[in-house]
Structure formats: C-alpha cells, structure tokens
Amino acid sequence: MKTPKRLSIWMDHSVAHLMEISNQPFEIKTIDSNFTNEVKLESIKHGENSMHNKEQQLMLTFYKKLVKIIKNYDEILLFGPTNAKNELHNLIEKDHQIASTTKIKIKETDKMTQKEQEAFIKNHFENLNANYNVLFDK
Template identity: 45%
Template structure:
C-alpha cells in the first residue's frame, strides 16, 4: 500500500513550521522569514521601516522556500493566525507544479508545538 505524503504547515509572516505526517514521529523543519529581522535592523539603523518593495521581495523569497518544500507532497494543510497562508496559497495556485497537490487552508490561533502536532495528526487522521 502506497502512503500519501502529507504535510502540515503552521505559519505566519515570520516563521513556518513544516510537519510531515507519519505514523511514527513528526519530522519538523523550520523556515524563517528575513522580514522581521530586517525590519528590526533597518528601523534601528535608519529609524524607518522597509520600503514596500523590499518587504514584498522578502515575503516572496520566504514563500518560495516553503514552496520548494511543498512540491514533494500530495496533500498539504496550511494553518496559522495570519493571512500568510492565504498569500502562499495564492502564489502556489499560479504555479503549474502545484496543481496536482491538494492544498487546504485553516484559520487557527497561535499554538504550542504540541497543539500544532495534534492539529496535523487530527486533520490527516480524519481525511
């Protein structure tokens, strides 16, 4: 019996926790956005925020890293408290490589690590 590769991603605009759903333990990968670090650094150095163009580029680079991780899965659940998951979904929807991947979005609050694992386990156990 072939197992479908499933991935849960809790994310906001600063960090993404990628959790592969397996019958054993969770494999967790973390991808961080440079956005918050640069915002803090630049506000100290220049005493102003990033330009919208630079902010958009950094978010695009962050989403691109997550997309690279997603491309080897068959089912993905994006969840978290911000619109980052929707922005990523919109980006993936425009790319042919992701058309055969079933990607769903769920709104959640901030979660502990155990709550994230439970959410992914429960989500894929029902499906």
C-alpha cells in the same frame, strides 16, 4: 493505491513549522522569514515605500523556499493565525504543475504551541482518513 505524502505547515509571516505526516513521531523543520524587526527598522529609515518593497521581496523569497518543499508532497495542510498561509497558497496556485497535482487545505488557527500543532494535525488527517474510508468502504 499508494499512500499520499502529506505535509502540514503552521505559519505566520515570520516563521513556518513544517511537519511531515508519517508513522514516525513528528519531525519539525523550521524555516524563518528574513523580514525581521531589525530589517524592518533599517528599511523604514529609507522611507515607507522602501520598507514595503523590502518586505515584499523577503516574503517572496520565504514563500519560494516553501514552494520548493511543497512540490514533493501530494497533500498539504496550511494553517496559522495570519494571512501568510493564503499568500503562500496564492503563489502555489500560479504554479500550475503543483496546483494540479497537490491537494491543499487551508485552516485558520490561533497561535499554537508545538503540542497543540501536533494535536491539530493528527485530528485533521484522522478525520480525512475516516472520510476516505467511508467513501471507499475500507
């Protein structure tokens, strides 16, 4: 049985920290959303409706970048303090190819330091492995 490729993503609406789970130390890739405060202030000058449209457009671009990466993994842990992880999950669910082959777990967390994120991820996947081993007597 092959070892699943696992990825964890701590995210909010402004940034996503991607950490691949392997035997190596965590390597963190950061993807920033382009919906910054500067963009927000500039677009609100054209009206609230314009700002909302700009936000939706930029967030969709942000989520699509993440979906491209996610499709290369078997198991995904999405966690963070905002509903951005749920919005990303909803987009993933619309892609039936990814949704049918990828296990996704969503966890609500507070803002975390890098060390807290790493500890949270290790704990999550250690518990997952322990449950797997019990199920299959390994």
